[in-house]
Amino acid sequence: xxxxxxxxxxxxxxxxxxxxxxxxxxxxxxxxxxxxxxxxxxxxxxxxxxxxxxxxxxxxxxxxxxxxxxxxxxxxxxxxxxxxxxxxxxxxxxxxxxxxxxxxxxxxxxxxxxxxxxxxxxxxxxxxxxxxxxxxxxxxxxxxxxxxxxxxxxxxxxxxxxxxxxxxxxxxxxxxxxxxxxxxxxxxxxxxxxxxxxxxxxxxxxxxxxxxxxxxxxxxxxxxxxxxxxxxxxxxxxxxxxxxxxxxxxxxxxxxxxxxxxxxxxxxxxxxxxxxxxxxxxxxxxxx
Numbered sequence: 001x002x003x004x005x006x007x008x009x010x011x012x013x014x015x016x017x018x019x020x021x022x023x024x025x026x027x028x029x030x031x032x033x034x035x036x037x038x039x040x041x042x043x044x045x046x047x048x049x050x051x052x053x054x055x056x057x058x059x060x061x062x063x064x065x066x067x068x069x070x071x072x073x074x075x076x077x078x079x080x081x082x083x084x085x086x087x088x089x090x091x092x093x094x095x096x097x098x099x100x101x102x103x104x105x106x107x108x109x110x111x112x113x114x115x116x117x118x119x120x121x122x123x124x125x126x127x128x129x130x131x132x133x134x135x136x137x138x139x140x141x142x143x144x145x146x147x148x149x150x151x152x153x154x155x156x157x158x159x160x161x162x163x164x165x166x167x168x169x170x171x172x173x174x175x176x177x178x179x180x181x182x183x184x185x186x187x188x189x190x191x192x193x194x195x196x197x198x199x200x201x202x203x204x205x206x207x208x209x210x211x212x213x214x215x216x217x218x219x220x221x222x223x224x225x226x227x228x229x230x231x232x233x234x235x236x237x238x239x240x241x242x243x244x245x246x247x248x249x250x251x252x253x254x255x256x257x258x259x260x261x262x263x264x265x266x267x268x269x270x271x272x273x274x275x276x277x278x279x280x281x282x283x284x285x286x287x288x
Contacts, residue, residue: 025061059248065136067247069146075238075245076153079129082238083122083164090118090230096222106219113223113260114230119166121231121255125239126164128253130157132246210270217267220260228257 024046048057066072091114096107133154140147239252 025057025063028057028061062248063139064247065139065144065146065150066245068245069149071245072146072149072153075242076156078238079235079242080156080160082235083126083160086118086122086231086234087164090122090227090234091115094223094226106222109219110223110226113220114227117224117227117255117257117260118230121227121253121257122235123165124253125235126157126161129242130154130161132249133157136246136249213267213270217264217270219264220267221264224257224261224264228255228261231255231257 028043028046043054043057046057048054068075091111094107094110094114096103096110099106133150137147137150137154140150243249243252
C-alpha cells in the first residue's frame with residue numbers, strides 16, 4: 001500500500017499544478033478586458049515582462065482550437081482556391097517594353113524572378129497551413145466537434161501540398177549545375193584575366209560589370225514587383241482571413257518579394273560605387 005502512495009501523490013500534485021495554471025489563464029482571459037491593472041499583475045505572476053510575453057500568455061489562454069469554427073470551412077476552401085489560382089497564374093509571362101530588341105530577353109528573366117518568388121511563397125504557405133492544422137488538431141480534446149473539421153482540412157492539405165511544391169526555378173535544374181553553367185563561368189573567368197592586362201581594358205571591364213549589375217538589379221526589382229502584385233491579388237486576403245478564423249496563431253507567412261527587392265536595390269546602387277572606384281584603381285595602377 002505504501003508503494004502506491006508516492007505515485008498517487010505525484011499524480012495529485014501534477015493535477016493540482018495543471019488546475020492552478022489553468023485557473024490563472026482563465027482569470028487573465030476574464031480580467032484583460034475588464035480590469036487591465038489586475039490583468040497586468042496576473043501577467044507578472046506568470047513571468048510576463050514585455051509585449052512578446054503578453055502575446056505568449058494570451059495565446060496560451062485562448063484554448064479554443066478555432067476562433068471562428070463556423071467560418072473555418074469557408075476560409076479554408078477560399079485559401080486553397082487562392083493557392084490554386086496563384087499556382088496557375090503567378091508565374092505567367094511578363095510584358096516588358098521600352099528596351100527595344102532586349103524586351104524578350106528582359107521579359108524572360110523578369111518572369112524567372114517572379115516564378116521563383118511565387119513558387120517559394122505558395123510552397124511556404126501550404127506547408128504552414130498543414131503544420132497549423134495538425135497542431136490545432138492535436139490541441140483538440142477527443143470529444144471536441146472542431147476536431148473533425150481540422151482532421152478533414154489537414155487530410156486535404158496533405159493531399160494537395162505536394163502539388164504546390166514544384167521547382168521554384170523557371171528553368172530546368174540541370175542547366176544551373178551542368179555543362180552550360182560550367183562553360184559560362186569559364187568564359188567569364190578568361191575574359192576577366194584578359195581584361196587585367198591594360199588600364200583601358202580594366203576600365204572597360206569595370207564599366208561592363210557595373211552596367212551588367214545595374215541590369216540584373218532592374219530585372220530582380222521588376223520581377224519582385226510583379227510577384228508581389230500577383231500574390232497580393234490572389235493570396236494575401238484569403239490567408240489573412242484563414243488565420244483570423246483560426247485565431248491566436250501569429251501572422252501568416254510573408255512572401256520574400258520585399259527581401260528580394262532590397263537585394264535588387266543594393267545591386268542597382270552598387271555600380272555607382274563600383275564604376276568610379278574601378279576607374280580610379282585602373283588610373284592609379286597605370287601611374288605606378
